[in-house]
Amino acid sequence: MDQPPPFFKRGPAPVALLSFYLALSLALLIVDARFQALEVLRQGLAMFTHPVQRLAHFPAQFLDNAGGYFATVARLQDENARLQRARLENVATLLRSRHVEAENAHLRKLLGVKERQQVSGQVAQILYSARDPYARRVVIDKGQQDKVIAGQPVIDDAGIVGQVTRVFPFLAEVTLITDKEQAVPVQVVRTGLRSVVFGLGNGQLELRFLPTNADVQNGDLLVTSGLDGIFPPGFPVAKVVHIESDTAYSFARIFCIPLAGVEHFSEVMVLDPRPVVALPEELANEVAGSRAKAAANSGQTKKKRPKKD
Structure with a gap:
């Protein structure tokens, strides 16, 4: 009379499996250390595991880079704005240096010249x-x-x-x-x-x-x-x-x-706008008279054309 099959099929003992895998690991380590026999296999495995590793590290790396990026951008923007404003506030003096150097020789000969x-x-x-x-x-x-x-x-x-x-x-x-x-x-x-x-x-x-x-x-x-x-x-x-x-x-x-x-x-x-320089009284009267005369001459030259029948 046949016996019924067991519900669970038993394999090798756990201690035997552990010993086998330990011996296999030691053998692979020795062979790889002596003959570099597993270098090609290691490179092939790394080719497939590298994207997985990058994907696993991506969240932490993204947060780290994002924090550093925003901190750097904020610092650079503040520094750039400060430098830009400092440069523009002093530009009025810096831009005149070339012109002042060209005029030095002439201005030294003139005494009592009013400063700019x-x-x-x-x-x-x-x-x-x-x-x-x-x-x-x-x-x-x-x-x-x-x-x-x-x-x-x-x-x-x-x-x-x-x-x-x-x-x-x-x-x-x-x-x-x-x-x-x-x-x-x-x-x-x-x-x-x-x-x-x-x-x-x-x-x-x-x-x-x-x-x-x-x-x-x-x-x-x-x-x-x-x-x-x-x-x-x-x-x-x-x-x-x-x-x-x-x-x-x-x-x-x-x-x-x-x-x-x-x-x-x-x-x-x-x-800022340049201050208006007041003209001497005689010159102001002469300019006003010239303008009035020019306006009168302009009014005389503008004559209406006769209408054609």
Whole structure:
């Protein structure tokens, strides 16, 4: 009579299995240490286990990197903002050094010359560009609440950026010097020649109304002359990059590039307006008389045309 099969089939004893695996492990260790026989197998296993290990370490590594990243970003942003503001607050003095060096020899010969007025201003941030694609204008975060008025010059750490043209309660619009409607009186540092630079609307400037034989060379530095009463004298504006001299024309075409980061920087400095210089009484009366005479002559020349029958 057959016996029923057991419910559980017993295998080798646990002690025997433990001894077998220990002996196999020791044998593999000895063979690998003596002959490096398992190096290929180890590399193959590592190829499959490496992604699993990376995935297991990813949460902890992500949290560690995220904490370090945000701490570093916050520290760098604070440091960058502090350095930017410190640089822009001192830019008014730094930018005039080149022009002052060029004038030292001449100013030493003049006794009793009035010193240049110290300029000051406030740092503003560029929010966005104007909506008009054909205009070179930007909007800053300073307005009437910050006592910003139209006409104030705007600079960065490299030179003249533009001029405030429209002011709102909390914002202001700045027209860049590369705009077609913007003109800045300048002076060539090397020769002292005075002229006016105009924006071309394409990121470049043009030095106009100079004869073809004018002493202007590629690389010449142009600074504000201050003759317009708006931009303080001695601030870098542009550098000459190309000259077209044709004897068939009365004036040369002189192209320049702005020194300031008119299309790059996010922070600028709005300079305080220059004080109005009062004219002597005699000169003021002469100017008023000239204006009245010009207005009278203009009114006389505007005559109505007779209607045709």
